[in-house]
Amino acid sequence: MADLREMGRRASKEKQLLQRMPAEEKNRALCLAAERLEDRSEEILCANDRDMEKARQNGMSQGLQDRLKLTRERIGAMAEGLCQIAELPDCIGEIMEAFERPNGLKIEKVRVPMGVIGIIYEARPNVTADAFGLCFKTGNAVILKGGSDALESNKAVVKVIRDALQECGISGDVIQLIEDTDRKVTVEFMKLKEYVDLLIPRGSAGLIQSVIENSTIPVIETGTGNCHVYVDKDADLDMAVEIIYNAKTQRIGVCNACESLVIHRDVRDSLLPRLKKSLDVRRVELRGDERVREILTDIAAATEEDYGREYLDYILSLKTVDTAEEAIDHINRYNTKHSECIVTKNVETAEKFLNEVDAACVYWNASTRFTDGFEFGFGAEIGISTQKLHARGPMGLKELTSYKYLVRGTGQVRT
Amino acid sequence: MADLREMGRRASKEKQLLQRMPAEEKNRALCLAAERLEDRSEEILCANDRDMEKARQNGMSQGLQDRLKLTRERIGAMAEGLCQIAELPDCIGEIMEAFERPNGLKIEKVRVPMGVIGIIYEARPNVTADAFGLCFKTGNAVILKGGSDALESNKAVVKVIRDALQECGISGDVIQLIEDTDRKVTVEFMKLKEYVDLLIPRGSAGLIQSVIENSTIPVIETGTGNCHVYVDKDADLDMAVEIIYNAKTQRIGVCNACESLVIHRDVRDSLLPRLKKSLDVRRVELRGDERVREILTDIAAATEEDYGREYLDYILSLKTVDTAEEAIDHINRYNTKHSECIVTKNVETAEKFLNEVDAACVYWNASTRFTDGFEFGFGAEIGISTQKLHARGPMGLKELTSYKYLVRGTGQVRT
Numbered sequence: 001m002a003d004l005r006e007m008g009r010r011a012s013k014e015k016q017l018l019q020r021m022p023a024e025e026k027n028r029a030l031c032l033a034a035e036r037l038e039d040r041s042e043e044i045l046c047a048n049d050r051d052m053e054k055a056r057q058n059g060m061s062q063g064l065q066d067r068l069k070l071t072r073e074r075i076g077a078m079a080e081g082l083c084q085i086a087e088l089p090d091c092i093g094e095i096m097e098a099f100e101r102p103n104g105l106k107i108e109k110v111r112v113p114m115g116v117i118g119i120i121y122e123a124r125p126n127v128t129a130d131a132f133g134l135c136f137k138t139g140n141a142v143i144l145k146g147g148s149d150a151l152e153s154n155k156a157v158v159k160v161i162r163d164a165l166q167e168c169g170i171s172g173d174v175i176q177l178i179e180d181t182d183r184k185v186t187v188e189f190m191k192l193k194e195y196v197d198l199l200i201p202r203g204s205a206g207l208i209q210s211v212i213e214n215s216t217i218p219v220i221e222t223g224t225g226n227c228h229v230y231v232d233k234d235a236d237l238d239m240a241v242e243i244i245y246n247a248k249t250q251r252i253g254v255c256n257a258c259e260s261l262v263i264h265r266d267v268r269d270s271l272l273p274r275l276k277k278s279l280d281v282r283r284v285e286l287r288g289d290e291r292v293r294e295i296l297t298d299i300a301a302a303t304e305e306d307y308g309r310e311y312l313d314y315i316l317s318l319k320t321v322d323t324a325e326e327a328i329d330h331i332n333r334y335n336t337k338h339s340e341c342i343v344t345k346n347v348e349t350a351e352k353f354l355n356e357v358d359a360a361c362v363y364w365n366a367s368t369r370f371t372d373g374f375e376f377g378f379g380a381e382i383g384i385s386t387q388k389l390h391a392r393g394p395m396g397l398k399e400l401t402s403y404k405y406l407v408r409g410t411g412q413v414r415t
Numbered sequence: 416m417a418d419l420r421e422m423g424r425r426a427s428k429e430k431q432l433l434q435r436m437p438a439e440e441k442n443r444a445l446c447l448a449a450e451r452l453e454d455r456s457e458e459i460l461c462a463n464d465r466d467m468e469k470a471r472q473n474g475m476s477q478g479l480q481d482r483l484k485l486t487r488e489r490i491g492a493m494a495e496g497l498c499q500i501a502e503l504p505d506c507i508g509e510i511m512e513a514f515e516r517p518n519g520l521k522i523e524k525v526r527v528p529m530g531v532i533g534i535i536y537e538a539r540p541n542v543t544a545d546a547f548g549l550c551f552k553t554g555n556a557v558i559l560k561g562g563s564d565a566l567e568s569n570k571a572v573v574k575v576i577r578d579a580l581q582e583c584g585i586s587g588d589v590i591q592l593i594e595d596t597d598r599k600v601t602v603e604f605m606k607l608k609e610y611v612d613l614l615i616p617r618g619s620a621g622l623i624q625s626v627i628e629n630s631t632i633p634v635i636e637t638g639t640g641n642c643h644v645y646v647d648k649d650a651d652l653d654m655a656v657e658i659i660y661n662a663k664t665q666r667i668g669v670c671n672a673c674e675s676l677v678i679h680r681d682v683r684d685s686l687l688p689r690l691k692k693s694l695d696v697r698r699v700e701l702r703g704d705e706r707v708r709e710i711l712t713d714i715a716a717a718t719e720e721d722y723g724r725e726y727l728d729y730i731l732s733l734k735t736v737d738t739a740e741e742a743i744d745h746i747n748r749y750n751t752k753h754s755e756c757i758v759t760k761n762v763e764t765a766e767k768f769l770n771e772v773d774a775a776c777v778y779w780n781a782s783t784r785f786t787d788g789f790e791f792g793f794g795a796e797i798g799i800s801t802q803k804l805h806a807r808g809p810m811g812l813k814e815l816t817s818y819k820y821l822v823r824g825t826g827q828v829r830t
Contacts, residue, residue: 016747016771101792105781114803115773193627197803212608216627218634218804239826246828332431354821356431358530366520366824375829376820377516388529388612388817389633390805402803405791406769409781411654413661414790 003180004188008195010173011116011141018139018174019113023090025168026137030086033164034079037129040160041075047156048125055123055149063253068123068150078129078157085133088379091398092139106408111401113139115197118189120211122203123147128157131202132175134382138400141174143196145189147203148181155179190215197402202383205310220391220399222383225255225338226310227368230327230353232344233266239365240271240343241278244316246367247341249282253312255384256339256371260307260317262327265291268320272296284314291320307334324349328356335359337386339368360386360393418595419603423610425588426531426556433554433589434528438505440583441552445501448579449494452544455575456490462571463540470538470564483538483565493544493572500548503794506813507554521823526816528554530612533604535626537618538562543572546617547590549797553815556589558611560604562618563596570594605630612817617798620725635806635814637798640670640753641725642783645742645768647759648681654780655686655758656693661782662756664697668727670799671754671786675722675732677742680706683735687711699729706735722749739764743771750774752801754783775801775808 037044048070055065097109117140119131128146135142146154154177162172178189190199193216201211205224212219229247231240247258263271272295276286286292287302306317307330321327324342331340341363342353350364361371371394373381378396385391391399452459463485470480512524532555534546543561550557561569569592577587593604605614608631616626620639627634644662646655662673678686687710691701701707702717721732722745736742739757746755756778757768765779776786786809788796793811800806806814 015773020770099792101790105785107791212631218636218802220804221633236826242826242828250829350823354823355435358430359819361820361822363822364824366822366827367829369829370520370822370827375516376522377514387633389635392817393820402807404774405776405808407776407778407781407785408765408769409779411651411657412781412785413657414665414782414784 004192007143007176008192011143012195014141014171014174015115027086029165029168029170030082032168033161034082036160036164037075037079041072044075044156047152050152051150070125078126081130082133085137085380103412105412108406109403110406112404114402116141116195118143118196118199120145120201123149125150125153125157128154132161134380138397143176145178145186187214193217220385221387222385223255224310224336226259226336227339228260228262228331229258229341230262231267232349233264234346235343236345237271241275243343243367245278247369248316250369256368258368259311262319262321262330265320265322284316286316288318289320292318332358339371341368419607422558422591423607426558427610429556429586429589430530442501444580444583444585445497447583448576449497451575451579452490452494456487459490459571462567465567466565485540493541496545497548500552500795518827520827523821524818525821527819529817531556531610533558533611533614535560535616538564540565540568543569547576549795553812558591560593560601602629608632635800636802637800638670639725639751641674641751642754643675643677643746644673644756645677646682647764648679649761650758651760652686656690658758658782660693662784663731665784671783673783674726677734677736677745680735680737699731701731703733704735707733747773754786756783
């Protein structure tokens with residue numbers, strides 16, 4: 001804990017300077033960090049090799065090994081990411097509102113950094129550079145706790161970035177990495193409220209749950225997506241098949257992929273055979289309710305548990321409903337408030353669905369896969385928030401900021 | 416826990432209806448609730464008598480008894496509060512942003528209610544009506560846990576409001592009161608994450624600390640204010656004395672009262688005698704550092720602990736500094752990020768202070784007592800946030816809302 005507090009103190013010390021740092025200075029540092037990541041990629045790859053060697057010895061799954069593995073190309077992508085962040089506009093100092101009170105007080109609401117942001121993530125070394133870039137651009141110091149399987153890679157990436165910052169005359173303490181892999185230290189980090197203003201977990205549902213249960217620091221919950229597509233009785237069925245195919249199979253391991261279909265009984269007979277043919281191409285396993293299985297006789301039954309699951313796999317559950325209301329109720333019961341879609345030509349039904357489904361992003365005739373900071377045009381993304389406090393849906397740079405009120409008077413006192 | 420979950424389920428059930436409830440319907444219900452509070456004040460006063468009787472038997476302090484006590488006049492003020500909330504504009508449904516992407520997707524960011532809000536507070540029955548009014552106006556269901564010493568009063572107020580809602584054809588479940596006074600139940604309430612979207616503690620530092628430590632629901636931290644006034648070398652000393660007198664003595668038990676002074680050495684000799692004369696009128700006890708005590712020889716020494724304390728009393732600590740920078744550092748070290756003030760005629764020093772002091776509200780030549788939703792013109796206030804996530808400073812109606820993205824397409828899929 002003593003070490004953690006020392007890290008917190010160091011990060012806090014940089015807050016004031018970071019808050020006033022001119023955009024050009026931040027952008028120059030981001031670009032130099034990008035350049036140095038490429039210059040020193042050999043060093044990073046060597047460190048990554050050590051992580052990979054240990055991962056193989058420990059029998060890490062192929063999927064996780066793939067996320068841990070760095071290549072010259074992937075380091076290039078990390079560098080490119082930092083350059084892109086440098087090109088985005090700086091929102092710090094923006095006057096969000098300005099008003100004058102009858103007593104003459106002039107009040108300005110000004111955008112400021114959060115201060116110190118903590119990021120807890122899994123064994124994905126690319127998150128290290130990405131999280132630094134987003135936090136630094138918005139004037140925040142960052143303390144990182146990455147998955148212990150990626151420790152050597154993360155240490156190497158952080159060292160290169162810190163050196164680059166120092167080349168620019170900026171303290172390396174604006175990015176710090178917790179190197180202690182003891183789980184107790186991670187839990188203590190979640191309670192470092194005196195120094196850390198915001199904690200963002202990025203990773204599996206288990207990681208996020210642990211942060212929510214243990215943290216005394218304000219948290220933004222990201223990630224879990226049990227997303228639905230509802231095919232209404234008035235749907236264009238060609239469009240429905242295309243949207244479902246895209247939302248389910250374009251990338252299966254992501255939070256905005258479709259996990260469950262809700263189908264109006266009137267389109268059941270014509271939709272299901274075409275849909276099955278389309279999804280068979282990617283060998284998607286279907287699990288349906290009784291009415292679905294009257295048409296698709298050889299698929300498994302969907303249980304209650306299926307409706308609540310984020311498969312992150314080539315599996316899709318199907319539910320038949322009698323009305324759009326029933327579809328909305330079903331979705332509001334099982335969803336994780338992430339992304340939901342209706343396919344219909346009926347404006348009224350669409351507007352009802354848009355308004356009544358409780359989710360960060362509700363789509364009418366478009367794939368749920370668009371829930372993404374880049375697809376929304378934010379130019380960056382730290383994650384997808386599934387909570388309602390502070391930020392909802394794709395989080396870009398502005399979502400890493402707070403505000404303060406500046407009040408200018410001429411001696412006013414309260415009576 | 417079973418009962419709490421049932422309350423959560425009931426509140427959730429009302430969310431959808433509440434979200435779409437027209438402004439007029441909400442306002443009519445608020446006005447009728449106000450009317451019924453006055454009509455049935457006898458019933459509420461009887462219940463309050465039972466609480467007061469128990470409080471006296473338990474030896475409750477006079478100060479707490481005063482906050483618990485209801486009178487016909489105080490019930491009138493509660494009713495008047497609800498009427499005022501009814502008159503405020505409805506922000507639900509407001510389109511906060513609208514943009515179109517190159518692929519033709521039309522994205523709207525729309526203001527929506529949080530959903531279900533939990534409020535945990537102390538034995539102040541007026542908070543019951545107030546919290547209901549603010550949550551209901553913003554389309555939120557509310558679950559209240561008030562101090563157990565006010566249980567009978569709260570039950571009576573909630574009953575009157577529920578009856579009024581039912582008169583309007585609205586389910587009483589939009590306001591529910593936890594009647595179980597077992598502390599364990601309160602802690603379980605803080606973990607009712609499945610049903611409660613936001614938890615707001617209102618009350619003492621101890622209450623807030625307990626919520627932060629136990630809650631798995633997102634929390635907005637409110638309240639604690641160790642506020643400073645810094646008198647710069649270029650200050651108008653008459654103005655300084657007036658602002659300090661106001662910020663310290665206008666109301667002592669509030670979070671935006673001044674608790675500590677920071678004084679530039681150059682104004683020490685001329686300011687301190689005048690200041691003491693002014694504060695002596697209200698018998699304010701001064702505690703100073705060594706340099707202050709060279710001038711005010713009969714006051715006590717200020718310790719480190721003094722600088723960190725929110726007295727909420729007629730006590731004021733004083734610290735001498737050599738520069739404005741030193742004042743800023745001192746304040747950033749000891750403050751609770753609530754409200755801070757500089758008195759100076761020097762624009763440059765003022766702007767430096769405004770930008771570099773880390774607090775929700777930073778004042779130039781005005782009393783810290785203005786940090787208040789009504790004084791800011793919000794027309795309402797649920798509390799003063801001292802955290803940086805979601806809301807900072809005075810929280811009005813908008814701070815009780817979230818948003819969602821509505822995305823309208825024509826069959827777009829992601830490539």
